[in-house]
Amino acid sequence: MKLYERCANDIAELIRNNTLRPGDRLPSVREASAARGVSRSTVFQAYYLLETRGLIEARSRSGYYVKVHRLPVKFSAPEDSTPACVSRDVDIGHLVFDLLGLAGRRDFVPLGSAFLSPSLCPLTRLARHLWTEMRDFDPWRLIEDLAPGNEALRRNLVLRYMTDGIAVNPAEIVLTNGAMEALNLCLRAVTRPGDIVAVESPTFYGALQAIERLHLRAVEVAxxxxxxxxxxxxxxxxxQHRVAACWLMPNFQNPLGSLMPEDRKKALVELLASKEIPLIEDDVYGELYFTEKKPPPAKAFDTQGLVMHCGSFSKSLAPGYRVGWVAGGRFAKKIEQLRLMYTISPAIPSEAAIAAYLDQGSYDRHLRRMRQALTGYQAIAIDAVQEHFPHGTLMALPKGGYFLWIEMPSAVDALQLQTLACKRGISLAPGPLFSSDRRFRQCLRLNYGHGGDPRFVPALRAVGELAKLVMDESRGVAGGSGAPPQQDRTIRPAA
Amino acid sequence: MKLYERCANDIAELIRNNTLRPGDRLPSVREASAARGVSRSTVFQAYYLLETRGLIEARSRSGYYVKVHRLPVKFSAPEDSTPACVSRDVDIGHLVFDLLGLAGRRDFVPLGSAFLSPSLCPLTRLARHLWTEMRDFDPWRLIEDLAPGNEALRRNLVLRYMTDGIAVNPAEIVLTNGAMEALNLCLRAVTRPGDIVAVESPTFYGALQAIERLHLRAVEVAxxxxxxxxxxxxxxxxxQHRVAACWLMPNFQNPLGSLMPEDRKKALVELLASKEIPLIEDDVYGELYFTEKKPPPAKAFDTQGLVMHCGSFSKSLAPGYRVGWVAGGRFAKKIEQLRLMYTISPAIPSEAAIAAYLDQGSYDRHLRRMRQALTGYQAIAIDAVQEHFPHGTLMALPKGGYFLWIEMPSAVDALQLQTLACKRGISLAPGPLFSSDRRFRQCLRLNYGHGGDPRFVPALRAVGELAKLVMDESRGVAGGSGAPPQQDRTIRPAA
Structure with a gap:
């Protein structure tokens, strides 16, 4: 770690433990330089970094101050379990494809995107690994690596599990074309058409689509x-239901950003084990934690081999390389066979380059940088939402990942807001994407993974203003009809 | 084309049109050099090339001779359509996974493998393209290229279709993780569980597995x-059946190696169009033709957008890169949406490297070299089978691809043969892999794509000898029980 980073971290710690409070003035650069015995440019860099991370702000001609965050109102868990506890056929196709269509357009500000900014990733170094690995690659390995997959990569994954205190057998690891394939294969491995799958409410639309495609039914759980x-x-x-499998995200759930406490994870795994129900664990954001310690996956508590733990390098290292994996427990063999029949293997150059990168040992350093950037982006996003969104907007404060789930006043229809934002060149992910019956109409999932984009804050401001507009119009209409769309609310803030 | 290649082709033509007959002595190098007005080394190179291609042979101290091929007995179409024309549930899982398990073992001679020898491919050049493309790749393209996929690659594919006289709209092209994903997506796009799919008999086990996995039923057609x-x-x-789709390989069918004549392809497309039945066309071996002209796919005759033409670079350029595509006709949008939900995209570095290779314009030169090598390997394989396999063994003479389908005398059980060969370090693909009811018990699919491997001919000899052994033993037993397993025969040679 560089000197200015250490210096910035010291100050960040003082802010975190409330020694420095919101609004406090920091020592001037000259003072800090003298006090710490470091150069002025080091102090400058440290302050700049803290500013980027959203912890302090420069006020012109006056110096640096600890930033005032109006503390976000947190959601509580719903008092009463509001998703109607019935299994449903699922159909959210069009909403999702509209969104994915915008994700690739660089003229759009990707607030609705599911992708992180690829500029956070070490793309040139990965490219160099592509060359050094493939230039004299043993041709035979192009067949040999198809199954069970690149050995060095699988070994690295097992070592990472081990470091996290999780015993995973190398034979349990199945490499896949990103986590999406891993999740789909898991679902197929443990279900047959007509089966019921339990998911969170709200839930990742990819889960709902997979359930629809395999002719399964979803039960959404509060x-x-x-x-x-x-x-x-x-x-x-x-x-109430014969549930064939659960598909859940205990760490930094998409779209909520929620993190299950360890005791809950343990209780979850034990509950499922008592009924022999497999758990498909989507943990693609697990490395992007802002907490002191990396949160363990539910897999850490699995003693029965019932948890299929799905991860990916797409969110944290190598977007577009399409390499993910699953530690498949007792279903690993079945999952691998399904993959062989479907895509045969991930791309062998991608696997080899990522394996070489991991071998070099700089992945954790990269992850630290990435988490630091995202912490800052989150602060920026929270600030902007608080400043520009309608009064009464609620949000959670995720401890990781890059999604912010916000609930606007019930008069705001997120689908209508999406249409308006689209015309301004901003993509949004409206709440109805995340349930099979289009609830969460006043909710949005905001991606702050592009927080370094200069268009980011102006876009949030624009959306906030549009939301106010929609709300005012809707209240005018609702006042006339006397029917405010309250019945759509499914997650209520605690009193 | 180089001078020696032209020279070799002239001689090959003389052999093909029977001017030079098997056993004829060729002019000496000196004579030919004088007669053609070319250098002796040019003649040497031409003769060497012809030898590689299996057309002539050097006899020590005596000169070059046109090789004597005992002409293989060709199959004819079955007189009576023998596959029981009923739709079936499919279950061939274990046979296939056993085979795939061996495919990656370098201590095995891969006669049963479905893969070509990767050493025929320009792997180092592709690796260089990986580096030059990805080292300063626009990060945003890692998102932009997810759908509809690398533009340069799609443009190149459209141009290649155009060169072949087929009009394909760029929007019709969906890039996939190899042809396996393309085929699976097509099948899913046009069927629902319980539907019936018509396939060839015998057919590619991948088709049977996909049908099984999607809870469809297969009708096998002679x-x-x-x-x-x-x-x-x-x-x-x-x-007789409500067929929802056909999955066929008009060019160099796996496992038969059969090539449909153009008028048949046209008739096929017209028949299906008259009933509005979609055709999934697996054309992964289409570039590996030994005929004068590239055979058109059935897609060339499609006027209704009902043909989904699936191709891949895995067999002809970049094994392990996992890039294939489908020209999806009227189903393209649906197919792309399914892919977005399943694997999102092929690996972006793989796409970029292949696009750069195609842009350079040397793909066709590479394909010519590859076809030349495979022609020679085929000759070697045919020779070895004729020399070492039991009397009465039949085989077709494929005009492309790298599979030889052989039918041994009915007393030989290919599954038993497979077990014995496995003990000798040789993999085999027995006939029962290629039907849903395990017919073709006395058949084998032999891969000659590894014909450059020094173990290739010895392995064929060993298998031939094992086959004789099995036949002798079986005849002893059958003689005792009086029940020769004749009823398994489903393709009969013409009288």
Missing amino acids: TAPDRGIDINALAAALE | TAPDRGIDINALAAALE
Whole structure:
């Protein structure tokens, strides 16, 4: 770590433990330089870094101050489990494809995108690994590596699990074309058409689409933005339905950003084990934590081999390389066979380059940089939402990932907002994308992974203003009809 | 084309049109040099090339001779359509996974493999393209290229179709993780569980597995090693069953190696158009033709957008890069959406490197070299089978690809043969892999794509000897029980 980074971290710690409070003036560059015995440029760099991370702000002609965050109102878990606990056929196709269509357009500000800014990733170094690995690649390995897949990469993954205190057998690791394929294969491995799958509410649209495509039915279970899925509600759903599998995101859930506490994860795994129900664990954001320690996946508590833990390098290292994996527990063999029949293998150059990168040992350093950037982006996003969105807008404060789930006043229709934002060159992911019956109409998932984009804050401001507009218009109409669309609310803030 | 290649081609033509006959002595190098007015080294190179291609042979101290091929007995189309024309559930899983497990083992001679020898491909040049393309790749393209996919690559594909006289709209091209994904997506795009799909008999096990996995049913239609699927039999099957789609390989069918004549392809497309039945066309071996002209795909005759033409670079350029495509006709949008939900995209570095290779314009030169090598390997394989396999073994003479389908005397059980060969370090693909009810018990698909491997001919000899052994033993037993397993024969040689 460089000197200015250490210096910035010291100050960040003082802010975190409230020694420096919001609004406090920091020592001037000259003072700090003298006090710490470092050069002025080091102090400058440190302050600049803290500014980027959203922790301090420069006020012109006056110096640096600890930034005032109006503390966001947190959601609580819903008091009553509001998703109607019935299994449903799913159909959210068009909303999703519209969104994906915009994701690739560089003239759009990607607030609705599911992708992180690729500029955070070490793309040139990966490219160099592509060349050095493939220039004299043993041709035979182009066949040999198809199954079970690049050995060095699988070994690295097992070592990373081990470092996290999780015992995973190398034979359990199946490499896939990104986590999307891993999740799809897992779902197929443990279900047959007509089966019921339990998911969070709201949930990742990819899960809903996979369920639709495999002719399965979804049961949505109440989930709180701060603590994740409600274990009691899940237990009740398991009593009521013959659930064939659960598809959940205990770490930094998409779209909520929720993180399940460890004891909840343990209770979840034990509940499912008692009924022999497999858990498909989507953990693609697990490395992007802002907490002190890396949160363990539910897999860490699995003693029965029932948890299929799905990860990916797409969000954290190598977007577009399409390499993910699953530690498939007792289903690993089945999953691998399905992959052989479907795509045969991930791209062998991609696997080889990532394996070489991991071998070099700089992945963790890269992840630290990335988390630092995202922490800052989150602060920027929270600030902008608080400043520009309608009064009464609520949001959770995710401890990782790059999504912010916000709930606007019920008069705001997110689908209408999306249409308006689209005309201004801004993509949005409206709440109805995340349930099979289009609830969460006043919610948005905001991607702050592009927080370094100069268009980011202006776009948030524009959306906030549009939301106010929609709200005013809607209230005019609702006042006339006397029917405010309250019945759509499914997650209520605690009183 | 170089002078020696032209020279070799002239001689090859003389052999082909029977001016030079098997056993004829060629002019000496000196004579030919004088007669053609070219240098001796040019003649040497031409003779060497012809030898590689299996057309002539050097006899020590005596000169060059046109090679004596005992002409292989060709199959004819079955007189009576023998696959029981019923739709079936499919289950061939274990046979296939056993085979795939061996494909990656370098201590095995891969006669049963579905893969070509990767050493035929320009791997170092592709690696260089990986580096030059990705080292300063516009990061935004890592998102932009996800859908509809690398523009340069799609443009190159459209141009290649155009060169072949086929009009394909760029929007019709969907890039996929190899042809396997393309085929699977097509099948899913046009079927629902319970639907019936018509396939060739025998057919590629990947098709049978996909049908099984999607809970579909297969109708197998009589197919001749020289002319492909029997159109009348197909018409009858379509009368008898509500067929939702056909999955066929008009060019160099796997496992038969059969090539449908153009008029048959046209008739096929017209028959299906008259009933609005979509055709999934697997054309992964189409570039590996030994004929004068590249055979057109069925897609060339499609006027309704009902043909989904699937291709791949895995067999002809970049094994392990996992890039294929489908020209999806009227189903293209649906196919692309399915891909977005399943794997999102092929690996972007793989796409970029292949696009750069195609842009350079040397793909066709590479393909010529590859076809030349495969022609020679085929000759070697045919020779070895004729010399070492039991009397009465039949085989077709494929005009492309790298599979030889052989039918041994009915007393030989290919599954038993496979077990024995496996113990000798040789993989085999036995006939029962290629049907849903394990017919073709006395058949084998032999891969001659590794014909440059010094272990290749010895392995064929070993298998031939094992086959004789099995036959002798079986005849002893059959003689005792009085029940020769004749009823398994489903393709009969013409009288």
